Amino acid sequence: MIRKIILAFFVFFFFVSGAYALSEAYKDNVYNPGVLKPADSVLKVKVGGVAPDFKLKAVSGKTIALKDYFGKKNVVISFVPAAWTPVCSDQWPGYNIIKDIFESHDTVLLGITVDSIPTLFSWTNQMGKLWFEVLSDFWPHGAVAEKFGVLRSDGVSERALFVIDKKGIIRYIDVHDINQRPPLEALVKELGKLK
Amino acid sequence: MHKKTVAFMLTILILMIACVCRAEMDPPPVGSTFPDIELLKPGNSSELKYLGLAGSGNFKISQIKADVVIIEIFSMYCPYCQGEAPHINNLYAFIENSPIYKNKIKMIGIAINNSLFEAEIFKNKYKVKFPLIPDGDFKLHKTIGQVRTPYFFAVKLADGKAEVIYSRAGVLGDYKAFLEQISKSAWGK
Numbered sequence: 001m002i003r004k005i006i007l008a009f010f011v012f013f014f015f016v017s018g019a020y021a022l023s024e025a026y027k028d029n030v031y032n033p034g035v036l037k038p039a040d041s042v043l044k045v046k047v048g049g050v051a052p053d054f055k056l057k058a059v060s061g062k063t064i065a066l067k068d069y070f071g072k073k074n075v076v077i078s079f080v081p082a083a084w085t086p087v088c089s090d091q092w093p094g095y096n097i098i099k100d101i102f103e104s105h106d107t108v109l110l111g112i113t114v115d116s117i118p119t120l121f122s123w124t125n126q127m128g129k130l131w132f133e134v135l136s137d138f139w140p141h142g143a144v145a146e147k148f149g150v151l152r153s154d155g156v157s158e159r160a161l162f163v164i165d166k167k168g169i170i171r172y173i174d175v176h177d178i179n180q181r182p183p184l185e186a187l188v189k190e191l192g193k194l195k
Numbered sequence: 196m197h198k199k200t201v202a203f204m205l206t207i208l209i210l211m212i213a214c215v216c217r218a219e220m221d222p223p224p225v226g227s228t229f230p231d232i233e234l235l236k237p238g239n240s241s242e243l244k245y246l247g248l249a250g251s252g253n254f255k256i257s258q259i260k261a262d263v264v265i266i267e268i269f270s271m272y273c274p275y276c277q278g279e280a281p282h283i284n285n286l287y288a289f290i291e292n293s294p295i296y297k298n299k300i301k302m303i304g305i306a307i308n309n310s311l312f313e314a315e316i317f318k319n320k321y322k323v324k325f326p327l328i329p330d331g332d333f334k335l336h337k338t339i340g341q342v343r344t345p346y347f348f349a350v351k352l353a354d355g356k357a358e359v360i361y362s363r364a365g366v367l368g369d370y371k372a373f374l375e376q377i378s379k380s381a382w383g384k
Binding site for chain 2: 097188
């Protein structure tokens, strides 16, 4: 009896779980992990502290070091948990149409996930031509996410935003509920506070 | 009651609920009535005038002053919607410059899971001239089958109801062919 009821429940959830404001751009290629624990890590940095330096390979072929921007540009780091998942696939394409807002605040955007370069190449190609660098924190796995304290226990990162000023000081942190996209107005408001 | 009978009845009940939920989650098909959900009125007077509305607060699609309303379901975060924006602007311009369609066909965009701020960013970026209404809390999206974006509906307004005459996912393609199809569905010509 229990087996039949469990089977019926599986059928129920198969039928009622649907897309989540997802773009046609990804067709049926997005894996839906369901609702996850909102946050699953402990921050190792704080607002007012110095951002830990790192060096990562980008999809563009460049190697990007955070310290290269010190004294020149403000930096926004956008960690997203994983390629080919619902909310992540809908986050960076929004940033892609506000290059002018970032530039008006003398700020560069760095997108980071723990995925490999080939995976990121394939995924970000579905978003159109991105103007910002997308970095792979694949190996050593999640090392940069771990430095910031946003590596979750299952090996993906949190959905987190860090705003870092030209002196390398962290001015804003939003470790967001992994199931939701951070509101754009909050980030733009923080960019407005930068010099 | 026998255990097997209880299990069978429970299973059937769960499957029936699943089917009902599924039916509610499908996009409204052609011939059905579009959900009469309240949406936020545009903030500027020219867009209110375009829709034949006045004041602030909410409105329903059935209250728009037109024979047919084209509804684009989109998101500022959707790459296809971004790529489609210039074509949709062309569709709007064609309608507004057409003695046949102007005032008969109106357009709105509904920005799924976007705030007013985000919808405005999209509007300014792509110079969209028709009203874009945020659906930040998925209120409408949940009633139309949580469709992917972009998705296009066209509804025919009559007797306070909005009858769906077009319902399709993906980019529009040839907007003149699209308009011909809408015209045939709405007026038989």
